[in-house]
Amino acid sequence: MAALTPSLYYRPQSFSSSLLSPLSHHSPLARSARSLSAARCSPARLLHRHLHVQSLEPLSQSPTIVYKSTRKLFKLAPSGSRPYSQATGRLSLISRHLEQHQQTSYPRINTPYTIELDSLSASTDDIPYVPPAAPAHLTRTPSQIQKRQLSTSSAAKMSSQPPHPSLLIPGPIEITDEVSQAMSHYAQSHVGQPFVNTFGETLTLLRDLFQTTNPASQPFVLAGSGTLGWDLVAANLVEPGEDVLVLHSGYFADSFADCLATYGAKPTQLKAPIGDRPQLPEIEAALKEKKYKALTVTHVDTSTGVLSQIQPLSDLIRRVSPETLLIVDGVCSVGGEEIHFDKMSIDVCLTASQKAIGCPPGLSIVMVSEKAMNVFKSRKSNPGSYYASFKNWTPIMQNYEAKKPSYFATPPTQLVQALNTSLKQILSQPLDARFAQHRKVSEYVKSKVTSLGLKQLATDPANAANTMTAIYLPEGLTPPEILPKLMSRGVVFAGGLHREIAARYIRFGHMGISSMDESRGEIDKALEALKEGLAEVESAKSK
Secondary structure, three states, X not given: OOOOOOXXXXXXXXXXXXXXXXXXXXXXXXXXXXXXXXXXXXXHHHHHHHHOOOOEEEOOOOOOOOEEEOOOOOOOOOOOOOOXXXXXXXXXXXXXXXXXXXXXXXXXXXXXXXXXXXXXXXXXXOOOOOOOOOOHHHOOOHHHHHHOOOOHHHHHHHOOOOOOOEEEXXXXXXXOHHHHHHOOOOOOOOOOHHHHXXXXXXXXXXXXXXXXXXXXXXXXXXXXXXXXXXXXXHHHOOOOOOEEEEEEOOHHHXXXXXXXXXXXXXXXXXXXXXXXXXXXXXXXXXXXXXXOOEEEEEOEEOOOOEEOOXXXXXXXXXXXXXXXXXXXXXXXXXXXXXXXXXXXXXXXXXEEOOOOOOOOOOEXXXXXOHHHHHHHHOOOOOOOOOOOOHHHHHHHHHHHHOOOOOXXXXXXXXXXXXXXXXXXXXXOOOHHHHHHHHHHHHHHHHHHHHHOOOOEOOOOHHHEOOOEEEEEOOOOOOHHHHHHHHHOOOEEOEEOOOOOOHHHEEEEEOOOHHHHOHXXXXXXXXXXXXXXXXXXXXXXXXX
């Protein structure tokens, strides 16, 4: 039998410790292993002494040996009177190291919102491991946990995340405990069937989030930020020399235009005053003046907090220039503002994981219509990018959604797990209810901001985003003066981003879990911090 190695996990006889202990070079079991020949003690007997295991047999002959029982997986005989220890549940972590050949049921070792775990199996006479019964408060189902009504204090206490200031910027945003836990998913092969199943399911869930039922629409999920979505559009759907009309409602229209020009397109910007958006009559005039391959619009420009209306714009394009592609930059809107991909005749909607979808940064998410995919297939020149090429990614995404392993570039497996978890949480209720809640919170925030005597960049309530609010500071006050006051009260806002007025305003992001779960109390906490912070700064200035 192979020698015991330092990577083997063992369980002390006492349940006083709450963690599995790695077998170190100086542990009692390691010292015992080194003296096997002198003690004439077999490894199985030695393990039995420390683990109370019955009828052990090795799973493999690799240098690191993991043992299982033919009766029960690591059956323990705990000493002492405690009927349950939190360490007991952690024994299921061992199951991820097992190599078996038939499917069986083991306790989940992952967030309750992800797909079934890797298929684990045992011989036909094996009995699945069942941990001792836990106290009632540790055995609630995910649905019971979701339905609990928590006070702000109890919600904070029960979070698995360390205490931290409330992140209320226009992205990244706060994430749920389940999404945070999904990010700690154990390492998986990106072409192994368990991950392929998760990724495929995630792509299908994105169809539901974007509200498209056309099987010819194509979702893409790539490692990258929202900006990568611009490259996907510019590299695949616009050829050098073609004209693109860019509707300008803030900083991100400038950036999108720069990206298009980088790939050889000819962008024309239709600009509006700060806090406003281009109006339909001037858009119609521009479309009649010249043939545009595409029209881009930032649904929510986070530099100004301006919301553009998609349905009227779509109706105008279909009436005046039906061949023009409608490209929606939904980085700060998808998951918080109404997006009906099919109903609104959107050709491309691009977003990112870290905004209203409620995941950590790192995923560029794009939905492409059948019409846009046909435009790509008929292009005369090769795509302008290798990594961002639809030619390279389309078969990969299609295979993943069909639950078939495929490879072009390695996806970030933990981020995909987190996205899968977040999408299931978002889609656990009707999207209309989610949009309504974001509108409700937005109206509440904006009314409180107005009551403080503050103005917003969005000049018309119809132009104001529901996922964020851009707030002008009082005359003579700058972001570096107020933001530290908010931080000292446990709240993080963002400074200004628009080049012309960056020193005059701050930005308050209210999307995702911070808006959906009122029991967290983060919105009221932020408004109170803003009120107190302004008073403190103005008091100091008056002295």
